[in-house]
Amino acid sequence: MAVKIGLVGTGTVGGGCVRVIQAHKEDFKRNLGLDLELARVCSLSPDEAIALGVGDLFTNDYNEIVNDPEIDVVIELIGGTTVAKSIVLKSLAAGKHVVTANKALLAAYGAELSAAAMEAGVELAFEASVGGGIPIIGPMKHSLQANEVTSIMGIVNGTTNYMLTRMAEEGIAYDEVLRQAQELGYAEANPSADVDGFDAAAKISILASIAFQSRVSQDDVYTRGITNISPLDLEAAANMGYAVKLLAIAHRTEEGIDVRVHPTMIPVDHQLAKVNGVLNAIYVIGDFVGETMYFGSGAGSFPTASAVMGDVIEVARRIEQGIKPVPGIDPIMGCLEDRGLPIHPVDDLSMKYYIRFPVADRSGVLAAMAGVFAKHNVSVHSVLQRGQKENGTVNIVYITHVAKESAVNAVLAEIASLEDVLHGEPSLIRVEE
């Protein structure tokens, strides 16, 4: 019996999924005995469906998929958290299995989606939501399941990794590299989701939920982007033996879950430091397996479609075998019970900091800043002037010893309040050894 698929979204990833089915439909039959039938395709654009050769399956009304009793699996690839949420919830309620790449939706409404899938006794699969084509959800839920995961560190946003790589290798300024990334289609016209770290935050919230058997939502993730990073910072980091990456981090601590996204210095010989351009890589450390890493294309039509269709095949196999999800297992966390581990507030963390202050080039500034660091007990390892003096502004770089986040924030706030000192936003980079 054919497994009937309703595809919602014919953009980059949706188009890739159509291509996978067209290329490998006969292979899936021969190898796995699975007949995947694309039954209906919903899109705002009939032209996209026609261009993909599936114009005959086109509808612009997703209800024709959600309400079609013949359809077994709905693939949601429109993104966003409004219409997509309706489509997913209605599909689940109608007893359809759902495969999605929608990290924002999962990170915002994980509990609601999980409850709906469990209530309906259907699958909710989302390998493509993190790391594009890279197998990461599957390995965490299966191959690594004998472990207690202690840490995840990932480069999970290709746009910002591309920008940081170009800034580091060629010294191109932030605004210029963003413009080029937009021209190449790596960054959107409104780049906020990428450059402000929100996309990475959604992804790490999903990984942390699985790793720690606790519902972590996007709001739980301390999130800072790369908008204040300048080639000066990357050069300074390189001189110190570090690469700067926008890392998504989740650590299990004694106090709970430390989960955050921010520009991070990592030693140049760390495996993640060598992951450049639009590529993604995710480090997962487990108590028995030790360090593992997963590397590949974190976005793009074909890689992401590979992950989506891997899920569809898995779901189809279970449909054909008559297997229902294990009752009570949350489809996102992959466990019976939300352990409810608390979020370890960033303010309580201690680490080393790199902070670059664009300040007034006048006497007294350095002394005033030194006083602020001393007042808040933030011990300084080194102070250096970086780059050229420009229009009365110089860049002063502080490297701290291990300091408490709350104390560093107090330093930043107080320096910002000093008269005629700061000439721009400081660039703050945390150091992960």
Next chain:
Amino acid sequence: MAVKIGLVGTGTVGGGCVRVIQAHKEDFKRNLGLDLELARVCSLSPDEAIALGVGDLFTNDYNEIVNDPEIDVVIELIGGTTVAKSIVLKSLAAGKHVVTANKALLAAYGAELSAAAMEAGVELAFEASVGGGIPIIGPMKHSLQANEVTSIMGIVNGTTNYMLTRMAEEGIAYDEVLRQAQELGYAEANPSADVDGFDAAAKISILASIAFQSRVSQDDVYTRGITNISPLDLEAAANMGYAVKLLAIAHRTEEGIDVRVHPTMIPVDHQLAKVNGVLNAIYVIGDFVGETMYFGSGAGSFPTASAVMGDVIEVARRIEQGIKPVPGIDPIMGCLEDRGLPIHPVDDLSMKYYIRFPVADRSGVLAAMAGVFAKHNVSVHSVLQRGQKENGTVNIVYITHVAKESAVNAVLAEIASLEDVLHGEPSLIRVEE
């Protein structure tokens, strides 16, 4: 209901499995609702079982596990292809699911083991057989299943990677680094399985079987080890911008499957070139996903136990859900039908070669060798003398243009037959761009 486990083998990996169960038994219950009960432990050494705290479960007769109707899953961790084969076949015949890390057994008797598991309608799981703790079998069989895999390239033997890394970084001679690896427990007293490439050959035969839906056995793998590699070669490679790794390679070609293990030069900026020491990494390229890589500890007690116990949990989950394997799906290849793709003979391949000849330091040698290369139409890119003259021997390094393997072999055979030319085994390294 508890899932009852019979463990055969209490060495490095078996001990690790006991530790996983002891550490996480309650976690598996809480998170997954699975009660894993270690019911019986078979070993030649009661002392090992006692030291692990499972002396009460000890037997030295594996038949007490194989014939125990209470036992659901047998973990085979004794290695080798004789007694292990009996244990696995008897367990399968008795309707028990089998989890094994035994690459040599799978690579030699894959067809027989698969047939026995299918006949009995039970699982045969083997994530730990390749890459130790690294999830690789799972990703290939699940997350990547929407792809046609085109290439696999892996560093899958930690012993030889450790030796090559030390030789490259410190210039230590082969014999000395082998001695040190043996002292550290990285290499066995008889190191042949590692240094001659047989362990890697078994592993790539398993991965190729899955990737290409064709039974590839260890005998199908062209296998060369690292015994002729000297620090001279690693230094020469580094000067040319290459690292030397013992790669396990499987490519899908128009003619079939190109599968081999041999020392290989790869560009230093390739992700695999940066994998050093005992670590393993496997590159998998699929037609949709593009390049992916999996990295971690390829051996050792805890990492390998992580993979074994991940399989045990997966099997336990299926037992609890009453799920049988899909009839007709070969448990090793993961597909219904052996496509029977032919092995593409190495002799027909063409690539670039690095060849170092230890030769007599006398006039006429270079001219004689040049004549042999010319006679067999192997075009030479460069010829260099490397290292110091010693006891009348000099090392002459040839880099060829792309040449046919059969022609290069003819060159080697003819140079070996020349009177008073060769003073030792040539070192041959293939170049993978």
